[in-house]
Amino acid sequence: MKNISVIGAGTMGNGIAHVFAQNGFPVQLIDVSAPQLEKALATIAKNLDRQVSKETITEAAKQATLSNLTTTTSIEQGVKNADLVVEAATEQTELKINIFKQADQFAPEDAILATNTSSISITRIAAATKRPGQVIGMHFMNPVPIMKLVEIINGYATRPAVTDTIVTLSKQLGKTPCVVNDYPGFIANRILMPMINEAIYSLFEGVAGVSAIDTVMKLGMAHPMGPLQLADFIGLDVCLSILRVLHDGFGNPKYAPCPLLVNMVMAGKLGAKSGEGFYTYVAGSKELVVSEQFKRSR
Ligand SMILES: NC(=O)c1ccc[n+]([C@@H]2O[C@H](COP(=O)([O-])OP(=O)(O)OC[C@H]3O[C@@H](n4cnc5c(N)ncnc54)[C@H](O)[C@@H]3O)[C@@H](O)[C@H]2O)c1
DSSP, X not given: OOOEXXXXXXXXXXXXXXXXXXXXXXXXXXXXXXXXXXXXXXXXXXXXXXXXXXXXXXXXXXXXXXXXXXXXXOHHHHHTTOSEEEEOOXXXXXXXXXXXXXXXXXXXXXXXXXXXXXXXXXXXXXHTSSOGGGEEEEEEOSSTTTOOEEEEEEOTTOOHHHHHHHHHHHHHTTXXXXXXXXXXXXXXXXXXXXXXXXXXXXXXXXXXXXXXXXXXXXXXXXXXXXXXXXXXXXXXXXXXXXXXXXXXXHOOGGGOOOHHHHHHHHTTOOBGGGTBSSEEOOTTOOOOEEOGGGTTOO
């Protein structure tokens, strides 16, 4: 494993590129949007500055990391020397299938193609390529430079040697890999999303208010943040779409999204990124303020 190509330079793509580059891998960062590539490089530089100021890396390591990064808007150019392609583009099945077809066409024959998808079937994506044995899920967590876990997902056809290579590589990045199989939600979201949905149901049914629900889970279960705050952080639209994948994939009503979640997404209340979800968000403020809508609920 030497040359890494990362497709998609958004929240996850810039973090994945950062971690590979910091561990000595030359990285080609690819996005359809040139401004997005510039923004990603600026974000990586800012995050590296923070690491330097906290003395977790040296100024020289920061410069070495930046010099490992190149950007392009062309998948053909960006993957032509890749040993590993990690796709972290927008979570849409057709879009990812299209990217994988291009990566399959232009990447070297022995390259591994990985996806960072949160919920789309690895088996389905792999079936769109001529190398399904070399397609695998590599699910990093947000923020990538900080979170230790990589959930590695074997598709139906993923070859054991490919899984071994990705496990070894994840360890080289200082991460802890966990290997799981390809069923809806894998492990992380199959367990997390029903918990978030249950928290929203508890609010919807008036069992408790926003602060009480989050405080019980923070102080009672030692979770670093409550499920409603976490849902706001992930994005309520993302939570809804993953619950729908679980509901459709298993055909089990226990995964049906809470009607309150559906309403909030329809109203455009998507959590931190839209300024309001279960809490309201003011730029520059870290104070946790329950949204007006839920202030009177107990
Ligand atoms: N955000 C999270 O917390 C999180 C956590 C784990 C996994 N994921 C998964 O990671 C992936 C990316 O999520 P994100 O939050 O970084 O999204 P994002 O919206 O921040 O970034 C997506 C990027 O993909 C780019 N893109 C779209 N179409 C493209 C194409 N055809 N070719 C190249 N680039 C293209 C967009 O321009 C954008 O920069 C998704 O599959 C998501 O499910 C997200």
